Amino acid sequence: MIETAIVGGGLCGLAIAAHLRRRGETFELYEARQRLGGRILTVDCKTSGLAIDLGASWFWPDTQPLLTALLTDLGLDSYPQHDEGTALRLAEADRKPEKIDVAGGVHGGARKIAGGAQKTIDALRSQLPEERIHRGAALTGLRDGGGDHVVLHFLQDGKPLVVEARRVVLALPPRLAEERIAFEPPLDEPMRQAMRDAPTWMAAMAKAVATYEKPVWREAGQSGNAFVSHEQAVFDEIFDACDADGRAGALGGFLALGPELRQSFQVGLPLLMQSQMEQVFGDALVERESHFQDWATEEATCSALDRENGREEHKSAAHPVLRRALWAGKLHLAGSETAARQAGYMEGALEAARRVSRDILRQSQGDAEEAAAVNEDINLASLRRFEAWVDGQGDAAFDEYRRRLNASLAAQNKTQLTQMAMLATAEEIFARALEKLEALPFDLGGVAVEQGRCALTPLAQKPFGDFLRQFHDDVVAFNRTSCALSNFPDEHHLAKEYQQAIFRDLAAAWTEFSLSANRLLLAKGESRARAAS
Structure with missing residues (x-):
């Protein structure tokens, strides 16, 4: 029987696995995708060599100590998000953008991980035995097996897989778990409602990054930050996506179009995005390569409720019931959206990982340590x-x-x-x-x-x-x-x-x-x- 089954191979799940590994605990990790990382996704630009973050990208050292410490522990470098220069605002479709001054910059001291956020995933992954990681395994059902175990039902590469574990960690968005997993016995309605009320941060969004020979906006004294607010906007927010040295140009943006419109316009969407970048920053932009990620199409990220609601108010702290162990301590909810602070961010994923790791170690080692201490x-x-x-x-x-x-x-x-x-x-x-x-x-x-x-x-x-x-x-x-x-x-x-x-x-x-x-x-x-x- 498995001691701990971790469901979800994003930052939270991997951080829990690495912590248990360091403490000599055994585990098995199951990930629905063929890749690890969850909402962290970095791709390489062939023409420029830039590492392009299409998912989570920024962190703020002043308010996110767990991620800052993890990067230090993993030996990973970071650099400040470029924020110097004027920002632009395009309020009308048939006019040129206007310059705006944003005191202190747009990004509030944000930093980016050198080589892309995927470096954190790769570094944590390197600490884990390959045989403990099971890709392509989508959890479909959980059953409380009684006093000492939980039964997990997966579809792994289309084939049924049933395993038993003494405890289970769901390191994935609560909405996704509530929608996709059959619980036996069913979770009570207050818990299910709390799961439905936890929006999956950025799940219904799409992000694009285009690369250029050089950052011409910087030469013009611009920061690369731009805001588009007219009704025909393709992007609503644009930012400088260059790496630390800034030699190769890159601009990123979050699409203003909702999931349904993105699907309707998918054939012509690359041209629309390129056209708007040029409208904002001028014809001097010569696109070399573009990358696009629509997170609303990711079944392992976006629930039907996330797609239906589109953009929702960000909740920085999850409802407390999401941090309760269920089924007599055998079932733990994790993932960034369960965090007590910085929910939705990479920091929130690590906060949840720390909480669940502490609970598991207390469960698995408490009795043995106490018995040894009595003798001593x-x-x-x-x-x-x-x-x-x-x-x-x-x-x-x-x-x-x-x-x-x-x-x-x-x-x-x-x-x-x-x-x-x-x-x-x-x-x-x-x-x-x-x-x-x-x-x-x-x-x-x-x-x-x-x-x-x-x-x-x-x-x-x-x-x-x-x-x-x-x-x-x-x-x-x-x-x-x-x-x-x-x-x-x-x-x-x-x-x-x-x-x-x-x-x-x-x-x-x-x-x-x-x-x-x-x-x-x-x-x-x-x-x-x-x-x-």
């Missing part, structure tokens, strides 16, 4: 049990928050709804934590006490760092998606100042817990000393 050190064993307990309180805290929030709404309270519900929830969790500490066995003989603080107290405090971060992220994501809070703007989208006030309340509650935990541990030590005498 009863205090270490108890602290690990406490840490595991805290790690498992995320769902309970979120449920308690929603219960308290709904009670406040029912009572027609109108101010500080989030703040009061979060504080009361945190205090409830901290109270349970003290009860848990009280019930755990400790041998505090010989444990150091300095200036009134037990040496074990910092270890009891430590697990709450991740817990409070997760709790905050879940609340922010839920509030943004809550219809009930849409009439309370201050609660629907939490302002920075409001969040800081909440953090101060949580910090005060955490401080009170820490003092109580320290008193509890000191009392346990004194009790043991009296018993020994």
Whole structure:
């Protein structure tokens, strides 16, 4: 039986596989396509040698630390997206574009991966055994096999394939999973609705890149950024797609036409795209080679709901229920659209991978580590049990928050709804934590006490760092998606100042817990000393 079956060979799935591999865990990875990478797709331009990103391309180091760290770990270089010079705007089809100044540039400090984003996929892939990767395997069904396994049904290259695994990770867009996979037993309606409400970022979009002998727009003092807003627009946003040295020219663009129009115009679309590039940047553009990717035609990316809805508002944080393990911890939802922050981006894929990897390792190694620790050190064993307990309180805290929030709404309270519900929830969790500490066995003989603080107290405090971060992220994501809070703007989208006030309340509650935990541990030590005498 497979220990962990990972479904999806994009950045998230590969990052999970690489993490499990480093920790000595076994897995099998299944990808519906014949290629790996998901929405990361880099092709080589034959005439210029440029690496052309037709999918995910940019990252922002200031707000995306996981991807930044991964690139460093993999030894991959990056370079800034060209943003210098004037931008252009074409507002009417029969007129020339006008110059516009965009303070600070259009792309906000974005960088690109040298050699294309596919380099991250190739580097992660190189860490994995080839025999663990199964291409052309589309998951069609999942069945909860009972206490210890899940049954997976695939079509691999058109042939049925059935495997069993102790746990399954769906590292793919939630909408796609909800639409394409038959779950037995069926998922409950709140979970299915949360999956349907998670738009797959850029799934219904199309991206094109054309290459030229040289970047003539730069010579004209232009950035390569352009916006087309008239009704006949082919592109609505254009950008400089050159590599780091900028010797060969390249312009990329996102198409303004929806999926159906792209299909209707597909024969003449290359000419339409070329014509609009020339209209915006002038006849000096001499196209050498063009590349085009319509993501709406990718069955392993775009769901019917994504195609139907077209462009949707980007959700930077997923609904918290998408981060819950299902089927008694045997089924995990991953993929960028399940992330607590930067959902839809490469950073979100890595955030989801980190969460699921942590959960899997806790499941697979927790019991063995705890047993070994008991034989070695009863205090270490108890602290690990406490840490595991805290790690498992995320769902309970979120449920308690929603219960308290709904009670406040029912009572027609109108101010500080989030703040009061979060504080009361945190205090409830901290109270349970003290009860848990009280019930755990400790041998505090010989444990150091300095200036009134037990040496074990910092270890009891430590697990709450991740817990409070997760709790905050879940609340922010839920509030943004809550219809009930849409009439309370201050609660629907939490302002920075409001969040800081909440953090101060949580910090005060955490401080009170820490003092109580320290008193509890000191009392346990004194009790043991009296018993020994």
